[in-house]
Amino acid sequence: MISRKTKYxxxxxxxxxxxxxxxxxxxxxxxxxENISQKFLESILLSLRKAGFLASKKGKGGxxxxxxxxxxxxxxxxxxxxEGPIAMVPCVSLNFYEKCHDCPDEHxxxxxxxxxxxxxxxxxxxxxxxxxxxxxxx
Amino acid sequence: MISRKTKYxxxxxxxxxxxxxxxxxxxxxxxxxENISQKFLESILLSLRKAGFLASKKGKGGxxxxxxxxxxxxxxxxxxxxEGPIAMVPCVSLNFYEKCHDCPDEHxxxxxxxxxxxxxxxxxxxxxxxxxxxxxxx
DNA sequence: TGTTTACTCTATTAATCCGATAGGATAAAT
DNA sequence: ATTTATCCTATCGGATTAATAGAGTAAACA
Numbered sequence: 001m002i003s004r005k006t007k008y009x010x011x012x013x014x015x016x017x018x019x020x021x022x023x024x025x026x027x028x029x030x031x032x033x034e035n036i037s038q039k040f041l042e043s044i045l046l047s048l049r050k051a052g053f054l055a056s057k058k059g060k061g062g063x064x065x066x067x068x069x070x071x072x073x074x075x076x077x078x079x080x081x082x083e084g085p086i087a088m089v090p091c092v093s094l095n096f097y098e099k100c101h102d103c104p105d106e107h108x109x110x111x112x113x114x115x116x117x118x119x120x121x122x123x124x125x126x127x128x129x130x131x132x133x134x135x136x137x138x
Numbered sequence: 139m140i141s142r143k144t145k146y147x148x149x150x151x152x153x154x155x156x157x158x159x160x161x162x163x164x165x166x167x168x169x170x171x172e173n174i175s176q177k178f179l180e181s182i183l184l185s186l187r188k189a190g191f192l193a194s195k196k197g198k199g200g201x202x203x204x205x206x207x208x209x210x211x212x213x214x215x216x217x218x219x220x221e222g223p224i225a226m227v228p229c230v231s232l233n234f235y236e237k238c239h240d241c242p243d244e245h246x247x248x249x250x251x252x253x254x255x256x257x258x259x260x261x262x263x264x265x266x267x268x269x270x271x272x273x274x275x276x
Numbered sequence: 277t278g279t280t281t282a283c284t285c286t287a288t289t290a291a292t293c294c295g296a297t298a299g300g301a302t303a304a305a306t
Numbered sequence: 307a308t309t310t311a312t313c314c315t316a317t318c319g320g321a322t323t324a325a326t327a328g329a330g331t332a333a334a335c336a
Contacts, residue, residue, distance in 0.1 A: 001222065001223055001225070001226055001227065001228070002226045002227065003293090003294070003295085004294080004295065005294080005295080007227060007238075007240075007249055008240075010248075010249045010252075011240075011247075011248070011249055014248040014249065024311095026310095026311070026312090027311080027312075028311085034240065035239075035240040035241070035242070036240060037295075037296055037297080039296065039297055039298080040295065040296055040297085042312075042313080042314095043314090045312090046312085046313070046314085049312095056311090056312060056313090057303095057304075057311085057312080058302075058303045058304050058305090058310085058311055058312045058313080059303060059304025059305050059306095059309085059310055059311060059312080060304070060305045060306070060309070060310045060311075061304085061305070061310085061311090062303090062304070062305085062310075062311050062312065063311075063312085064312090075252075084139065085139055087139070088139060088140045089139065089140065089145060090139070100145075101173075102145075102146075102149075102172065102173040102174060103173070104173070109149075110148075110149070110152040110272060110273055111145055111148045111149055111152065113272075114148075114213075114267070114272045117263075117267075118263060118264075121259075121263050122260065122263075125255075125256060125259050125260075126256075129252070129255075134248060134251075134252045135248055141322090141323070141324085142323080142324065143323080143324080162282095164281095164282070164283090165282080165283075166282085175324075175325055175326080177325065177326055177327080178324060178325055178326085180283075180284080180285095181284095181285090183283090184283085184284070184285085187283095194282090194283060194284090195282085195283080195332095195333075196281080196282055196283045196284085196331075196332045196333050196334090197280085197281055197282060197283080197332060197333030197334050197335090198280070198281045198282075198333070198334045198335070199281085199282090199333085199334070200281075200282050200283065200332090200333070200334085201282075201283085202283090
């Protein structure tokens with residue numbers, strides 16, 4: 001299961017992607033439309049901005065807007081920013097590798113072998129689905 | 139990422155599956171071989187027993203052993219028992235369905251639509267990988 | 277029958293994470 | 307200047323996780 005943070009982030013990105021123009025949208029607008037706590041959404045959008053997917057404008061008429069084309073925002077990137085590693089165990093993570101504390105030797109671990117397969121399969125979905133695909137069929 | 143509970147459970151099942159005979163294996167043997175806290179492993183094996191995958195014998199010569207054929211234990215079942223829902227959001231879970239608190243209407247939710255696809259894809263991997271497949275190539 | 281062995285069950289704990297909130301700082305528009 | 311709206315840090319209660327403790331139960335075996 002993904003956290004609310006990730007779900008909210010996806011909903012907000014989808015909301016922004018569906019605007020006709022690229023005019024900034026205020027946090028309060030998104031939070032009301034999508035039933036998300038405004039303060040919580042603030043921190044989520046901030047993460048997405050720091051990751052380079054969104055830009056913001058302060059002051060009157062300000063807000064958030066997409067910085068990239070929707071087709072250039074793969075689900076995998078959003079997931080990594082908001083949720084963390086895509087791999088099921090740290091020892092097979094490409095972007096967040098960590099040794100498992102209980103494994104003296106990864107290469108002799110069945111779970112390790114299995115999780116590499118699961119990771120590759122999951123990755124192929126998440127890398128090949130973009131924000132565009134995902135609002136397309138609404 | 140999966141919890142340690144699930145990882146330990148997988149390792150323990152794999153360990154049992156690799157025994158030649160179906161003689162009971164003591165918790166302490168598994169916990170030492172796999173570097174798992176014995177007490178924690180106790181509760182994990184108990185869950186797997188209650189779910190019908192393992193059986194146990196008490197007393198001398200006792201321990202845990204597999205109750206089903208390794209090919210009849212899909213990863214999906216183990217995952218559901220130890221980790222919980224496979225779906226990324228409760229509103230698309232087949233076995234643990236719950237309405238999302240922030241969605242007045244699931245059918246108009248982009249995330250909902252997307253997560254159905256992700257779920258089906260993930261499911262097809264986890265349902266079609268059995269404990270047998272997963273120890274096979276060690 | 278009694279002792280050892282090993283699973284069963286409950287419950288407690290420390291640490292971490294999650295979701296949410298508060299409030300002041302900063303920057304832009306008018 | 308004043309208003310608007312993002313930026314940033316800090317905090318909080320509650321839930322979950324991983325691990326531990328200890329008493330209870332059942333089986334084997336001498």
